[in-house]
Amino acid sequence: MKIYDYKDLSSQKIEELCARAVEDDNIVSERVKEIISTVKTSGDKALFEFAERFDKVRLPSLFIDGKTLKELASKIEEPVKNAIDIAYQNIYKFHKAQLKAEEKIETMPGVTCWREARAIEKVGLYIPGGTAVLPSTFLMLGIPAKIAGCKEIIVCSPPQSDGKVNTYIAYVAQLLGIEKIYLIGGAQAVAAMAYGTDSVTKVDKIFGPGNRYVTEAKKQLQPSTAIDMPAGPSEVLVFADDTAIPSFVAADLLAQAEHGTDSQSILVSTSREIIAETIKEVGKQVGELPRKEIATQAIANSYIIYAENSQQAMDFSNIYAPEHLILATENFESLIPLIINAGSVFLGNLTPESAGDYASGTNHTLPTSSFAKAFSGVSVDTFLKKITFQHLTNKGLENIGHTVEILATAEGLQAHKNAVTIRLKNN
Structure with missing residues (x-):
């Protein structure tokens, strides 16, 4: 990881460091455009062909029904089942509290105004399933959709090599009362939900993170279908002062790096000693990871900023606008008011980003690529629309x-x- 001194960085260099552009973005854009056009024109036929081409699976059907999901869910290991149950309860509890009725306001005598929430009727959930199967994302999207009261929930997830979904995904479907999962991944899944096919219902809004192809598809289809946010490759920015614990910081950086080679793990620190120790810990820990090749590539594309004080550190963080912001310090309370742009924040040395990814209760579907400057993470509100009323x-x-x-x-x-x-x- 390359180290930069904040005081030596020009505004242009900071902008360059905070950019998430990748060299082949134009190639990805063109490929996605072609996929979308093919799905729009050929519908189910295109989806079967893409499954064979991209997922290397010849599907007998584009979806798994409730009976098959129940059979798959029954095979889940008890410890994983219990962990998913706890995560479900915490996520449900946190999101249920977001559903509140607003007061009626009399703006002047005889003039009453108020807002009422209505669920978006048809929503599409994209659950990634590439190099890692993510039942946690299913919980993060499905629970607020259910709480909001969405009438129709379409779920798409890439098929496994056996033409089915992971047993964990199937178990989450049971918890959520989802009776059908479409075996569709990538940009083609987003296109199918946006336009509708003979098998897939056209939805009003599409939710869920994914790789660059999924993100690009959501962007291109946004004029015709609403999306939750442009959520792309995962990222974390860790602020660490001299009260941080280097082994913890290194673990947090690697936790994000193992998502994918295009993930970013940024360290901003006011301590050169912490920086040096963290680099040593990263080298030590990465060798023990099953996904070490992925993590190593991501770390190689990441960097470290040395800041003279916490104000400089937070200034850089607000420009970067991270998906995940970890304050690895005992003095996090004083920094909270300085945070302007971040998807989700993790406070103190004992709060890893992993807690929010799985089970603390907050949502892990968050804005990336600096979109935290304008977007919030997924919540119950994301599945609602607010209608204003007035009476004279x-x-x-x-x-x-x-x-x-x-x-x-x-x-x-x-x-x-x-x-x-x-x-x-x-x-």
């Missing part, structure tokens, strides 16, 4: 009518004025 009584019409008439006249919209005037005359 006779008194309310009298109180607000003249104001509306003046403003409508000022804008030259006579019919708007008349809609009020005709009521005032009959009031």
Whole structure:
């Protein structure tokens, strides 16, 4: 990992370091465009062909039904089942608390306004299944969708070599009451949910993280279908001062790096000693990982920033806008007000990002690539839309009518004025 001194970095260099662009982005964009076009034109036929081409599986059906899911779920190991149950309970508890009715507000006597939430009726969940099968993502998307009350939940996940899904995915489906999982991965899954095919229902909004092809497909299809956020390759920024524990910091950096070769693990530290010790720990720990080749490549594409103080460190973090921000310090309370841009924050030396990935209760579907500057992570609200209501009584019409008439006249919209005037005359 290359080390930079923050004080020596120009604004242009900082912008360059914070960019997530990859050399072959244009190639990915063109390939995704072709996949989307093929799915739109050929529907199910294209999906079968892509499964054979990309997943190396000849599927007899594009989906697994409830009976097969139940059979697969029954094979889950008891310790994993118990762990998923605990994660489910914590995630459900945290997200259930987000569902709150808003008060009615009387903006002036006789004029009452309020908002009510309505679930998005048809939602599509993409559950990655490439180099790692992620039942945790299924929990993170399925639970808030259920709490929100979405009427139809379409789930797509890449098939395994046996043409089925992992037993853990099947068990989560049972917990969520999902009766069907489509064996579709990549950009083609996003296209299928966006346009609909003979087998796949067209949805109103698409959710879920994925590789660069999935992310690019979501971006290209956004004009016709809403998406949760542009969630791409995973990333973490760890701030560490002299109260950090190097072995913990190294473990956090590697936890993110093992996601994929395009993941980023950034260390920003106010201690040169912590930096040196962390580098040693990374070298020691990475050799013990089953996914060490992936992690090693990701670490090679990451870097370290030495900052003279915590303000500099947090300034850089806010520019980078990390998906995950870990404050590896005993003094995290004083830093919280300085955080402007981050997907999810992990406080103190005993709070690994892994806790949020699996079971603390917060959602791990988060904005990457600096989109934390404008997007929030997935929540129950992501599956809802808010409708405003207003009601005027006779008194309310009298109180607000003249104001509306003046403003409508000022804008030259006579019919708007008349809609009020005709009521005032009959009031």
